[in-house]
Amino acid sequence: MKLxxxxxxxxxxxxxQTESFVRAADILNVTHGAVSRQIRLLEESxxxxxxxxxxxxxxxxxxxxxxxxxxLSVFEQLQGAVYRLQQQTRENVLVLSCEPTIAxxxxxxxLPDFHAAHPDIHLHLVAAGGPVDFSRSGVDLALRRDDxxxxxxxxxxxxxxEWVGPVSTTNLTIASHGLGGLRLLHSASRPSAWNTWLGxxxxxxxxxxxxxxxxxxxxxxxxxxxxxxxMASFLMVADEIxxxxxxxxxxxxxxxxxxxxxxxxxxxxxxxxxxxxxxxSAQAATCLAHLL
Numbered sequence: 001m002k003l004x005x006x007x008x009x010x011x012x013x014x015x016x017q018t019e020s021f022v023r024a025a026d027i028l029n030v031t032h033g034a035v036s037r038q039i040r041l042l043e044e045s046x047x048x049x050x051x052x053x054x055x056x057x058x059x060x061x062x063x064x065x066x067x068x069x070x071x072l073s074v075f076e077q078l079q080g081a082v083y084r085l086q087q088q089t090r091e092n093v094l095v096l097s098c099e100p101t102i103a104x105x106x107x108x109x110x111l112p113d114f115h116a117a118h119p120d121i122h123l124h125l126v127a128a129g130g131p132v133d134f135s136r137s138g139v140d141l142a143l144r145r146d147d148x149x150x151x152x153x154x155x156x157x158x159x160x161x162e163w164v165g166p167v168s169t170t171n172l173t174i175a176s177h178g179l180g181g182l183r184l185l186h187s188a189s190r191p192s193a194w195n196t197w198l199g200x201x202x203x204x205x206x207x208x209x210x211x212x213x214x215x216x217x218x219x220x221x222x223x224x225x226x227x228x229x230x231m232a233s234f235l236m237v238a239d240e241i242x243x244x245x246x247x248x249x250x251x252x253x254x255x256x257x258x259x260x261x262x263x264x265x266x267x268x269x270x271x272x273x274x275x276x277x278x279x280x281s282a283q284a285a286t287c288l289a290h291l292l
Contacts, residue, residue, distance in 0.1 A: 004045040009071050011038035012050060016060055016068040093122045094272045097142040099129040101189075101217040102259075105236040107143070110283050117279060121272050129189070134264045141273055142262045143280070155268040157277055159259040160284040163234040163291060164197055165252035169226045169245070180207040183228035185219040188212065193231040196255050203250075235259075238287050252291055259284070 011034075015024040021035045028035065043050050050064035060068060098107055103125060114123065131150060132142045144150070145162060166179070184194055184205060193216075198205055211228050213219045220237060223230035224245050232246075240246040261280070267273050 008042040013071040097126045097139045100127040162257040163252040167246040168229045183209040185228040185230040187216045
């Protein structure tokens with residue numbers, strides 16, 4: 001027995017789900033007449049009536065309901081097979097969401113090492129912060145500081161503690177006893193950074209001036225330009241300190257926050273994620289070893 005064309009069964013399946021040739025036409029992006037014609041040709045080919053038509057409405061016949069039970073399962077299986085094939089084609093792609101400042105100031109300069117060590121993994125970097133919707137965004141991993149409450153059930157691996165301290169160019173002198181007379185650079189993305197450090201160290205910000213920037217990385221760039229003193233993460237200024245562009249006379253302290261890699265539980269044992277987690281943990285440890 002020769003089966004009718006698969007497209008005819010697809011038209012039937014959508015029409016059966018909606019019980020409307022008009023809605024089926026909208027879903028399939030064809031005309032109402034095209035749906036009606038395909039259903040009629042299918043009925044003629046099979047020799048059975050699949051829909052009862054009355055008063056401009058259509059209703060599945062017992063034969064139509066029996067066929068729909070099969071087509072529904074077939075198309076679900078087909079959709080699943082196509083999805084798995086598509087996943088296999090991107091098997092070596094790892095999508096990482098990373099907070100913008102740490103991406104620009106720390107991660108990207110070290111990515112050549114990752115590509116050299118793992119040439120088979122194609123890393124796609126997305127700059128973003130805060131909560132991440134793994135089900136909709138297509139992101140596999142997210143590097144985040146724990147300054148927000150993430151969704152319960154996410155797999156989380158601690159990468160390292162956050163270390164912070166004031167930094168400036170050598171043209172600005174930060175006295176050991178205080179910051180008086182200096183311009184402190186504040187960021188809207190980390191509004192409590194200075195207060196946290198002052199509270200932990202007992203330092204005073206009396207007689208200081210203030211400049212505000214939208215993002216943390218803008219404060220760092222302003223400090224490099226000699227515009228003031230930034231409260232910075234060691235990870236984000238490690239390269240500038242090593243090159244002598246910035247100095248940190250008060251060194252750095254833990255601010256009681258940390259960086260984590262987040263992912264859905266289904267990705268926790270994925271080989272790409274495990275390899276990236278191992279690599280970035282080693283990079284963070286190497287970087288902080290210069291501080292500790």
